[in-house]
Amino acid sequence: MVINRTPVSCHGDLVKIAVLAKAVPDVKNVRLTMKENDIDTADLNFLINEQDSYSLEEALRLKEKFGGEVIVITAGGEARRKGMTQVVRECYAKGADRGIMIVDEAFQKLDDLARARVFSSLLTQEKPDVVICGSQSFDTATSRMGPMVAEFMGIPHASLITSLEPLEGGKAFRVSRDLEQGVQEILQIGTPCLLTTQTGINTPRYAALSKIIMATRKEIRTVSLQDAGAAQGDIGKFDLVKVVSAGFPAEKASNVLILKGTPEEEAAQLVRSLREKGLLQR
Amino acid sequence: MTILVVCEQRQGELKDVSLEMIAAARKTASEGEKVIALVMGSGVEKVAQLVAEHGPDEVVLVDSSELLYYTYDAYKHVLLTAIKEARPEVVLSSYTSQGMDFFPGLAASTGMAMLSDCVNLSKKEGTLGATRQLYGGKIEANYSLPLPCIVTVRQGAYSALPPQKPAPVRKEDVDFAGVELRTKVSGYETPPKEDVDIEKAKVIVSVGRGIEKKENLPVFEELVKSIDGAVLAGSRPVIDNGWLPKGRQVGVSGKTVRPKLYVALGISGAIQHLSGMSGSELIVAVNKDRDAPIFKVAGIGVVDDIFKFVPALISELKKN
Structure with missing residues (x-):
């Protein structure tokens, strides 16, 4: 009997990848107002946190290589439901398979450590091979979430990655971590693991219009904090850091001279000023 | 109260920022309270000696081949051992690539409160106060952390103490x-x-995300040619997008520059960028967004579209 032997494909190992994607308010070119120790986001648009869009791209590339599933997870208060829905739909349009939204007003006020506890509870139910998220979110920029989630899940992590090379058919990775002064640290990490992406790791794809339209019809699973599997006492135990007050930074540090007029007038004033200071050669 | 400062070194070279961290701890601790510096690594006795001369009460040195490189697991093991022994109210370290990787997980592991990128630490009744920026520097918030807690502190927020009589170095085996x-x-x-x-x-013309695409670079290159001694540099997004090579990057993950004149074009001024150029003698910032943080460090500001302003500037420079 002749058996038709096809070469063993390295595409056989399906991977389950979870992406944590945060919906953040777009504050560019906006005059901000304050509300309850945070900015008032009522009139702001929400976007996917830029760093998380790199994570999604990296997840999609892994899926293309090994097959499997990309799950997008986002969370926030009821007031952010629309923004979060847009974020998940954008991920759908780019190729994510499943979306889970934790919509709970209580979540919005939690310290990141408690939020990480919530994410880790949900993720533990999903059992992904790889969790990927941005190394930082634009709004709070504390760089805490990824490594906190990894520790709660009991899996290793590597942060600030600028390259990801699968080894052993996706069972392990060789990654570069972005240290200071352009130095890259090269390390190996096995799955399951959590990775946080640094900007520049890839160029995120654009979604085709047809896929954007299709994405609006795709279901998003919405869960509460309780559904996410985090015990109430657990959340309280880790909700530790509190905002005491917030506002606009004191202007005292700034003594900038703002030039006024048309671009030509501004340019003339600047050149005159730089010449007076001897900073330009005649 | 005891503050445990976790120092950072790479390949046997102490990070300057660690000396700032000891100063931060010293300033936060009251008189009579203890500042312990922890040095971890392989063959880092000299690092410990250097740290000892900059203000701690004691240096704990853990030297092992297991610590040749930073790994979360080995470092965590050492730090948990040190915490158990010293019982610090505050664990303090730097907000660096290592700080970002190390301390959030440690908070999850110990259940200690943790906040990163802090400035203005202050001790209050059973808590630690800290200030940090949000939304790309547009908002500042004050926080309260219950003790014991972990904080990472922004580089440049505190100045290192001058060399002084060295503190004792205690070698610990782990x-x-x-x-x-x-x-x-x-x-x-x-x-x-x-x-x-x-x-x-002497002069740096630096471009940011505001230039929108690589095809727009020529006008900025022309501006560089119009100014004697000027070179072209960029902020992180410009390098990430491959519009300029890595060696031209200004900021924390790039280079720190102090030219006589720094012209920031379409750069909003993320803190990582500001810390790499705020030492420039004169900063000229051009940005459409009047609230962009770059204007906080600038001496001269132009709130305008760089694509309108830069051509006008080039023709003005050519006039003489």
């Missing part, structure tokens, strides 16, 4: 038996040398 290292570091890669050394330039 047993790594049973500690599984789940990540394995194989080494470092440094970026290739550049043709242009932006650190030595």
Whole structure:
């Protein structure tokens, strides 16, 4: 009997990848107002946190290589439901398979450590091979979430990655971590693991219009904090850091001279000023 | 109260920022309270000596081949051992690539409150107060952390103390038996040398995300040619997008520059960028967004579209 032997494909190992994607308010070119120790986001648009869009791209590339599933997870208060829905739909349009939204007003006020506890509870139910998220979110920029989630899940992590090379058919990775002064640290990490992406790791794809339209019809699973599997006492135990007050930074540090007029007038004033200071050669 | 400062070194070289961290701890601790500095690594006795001269009450040195590279698992094991022994109210370290990787997980592991990128630490009744920026520097918030807690502090927020009578260095042996290292570091890669050394330039014209695409670079290159001794540099997004090579990057993950004149075009001024250029003698910022943080460090500001302003500036420079 002749058996038709096809070469063993390295595409056989399906991977389950979870992406944590945060919906953040777009504050560019906006005059901000304050509300309850945070900015008032009522009139702001929400976007996917830029760093998380790199994570999604990296997840999609892994899926293309090994097959499997990309799950997008986002969370926030009821007031952010629309923004979060847009974020998940954008991920759908780019190729994510499943979306889970934790919509709970209580979540919005939690310290990141408690939020990480919530994410880790949900993720533990999903059992992904790889969790990927941005190394930082634009709004709070504390760089805490990824490594906190990894520790709660009991899996290793590597942060600030600028390259990801699968080894052993996706069972392990060789990654570069972005240290200071352009130095890259090269390390190996096995799955399951959590990775946080640094900007520049890839160029995120654009979604085709047809896929954007299709994405609006795709279901998003919405869960509460309780559904996410985090015990109430657990959340309280880790909700530790509190905002005491917030506002606009004191202007005292700034003594900038703002030039006024048309671009030509501004340019003339600047050149005159730089010449007076001897900073330009005649 | 005891503050435990976790120092940072790479390949036996102390990070300057660690001396700032000791100063931060000293300033936060009241008189009579203890500042312990922890130095971890392999062959880092000299690092410990250097740290000892900059203000701690004591240096704890853990020297082991297991600590040749930073790995979360090995470092965590050492730090948990040190915390158990010293019982600090505050663990303090720097907000660096290592700080970002190390301390959030430690908070999850110990249940200690943790906040990063802090300035203005202050001790209050059973809590630690800290200030930090949000939304790209547009908002500032004050926080309260219950003790014991972990904070990472922004580089440049405190100045290192001058060398003084060295504190005692106590060498501690840590047993790594049973500690599984789940990540394995194989080494470092440094970026290739550049043709242009932006650190030595007298004038830097720096472009940011506002230039929108690589095809728009020529007008900025023309501006550079119109100013004697000027070189072109960029902020992180410009380098990430491959519009300029890595050696031209200004900021924390790039180079720190102090030219006589720094012209920031379409750069909003993320803190990582500001810390790499705020020492410039004169900063000129051009940005459409009047609230962009770059204007906070600028001496002269132009709130305008760079694509309208830069051509006008070039023709003005050509007038004479």
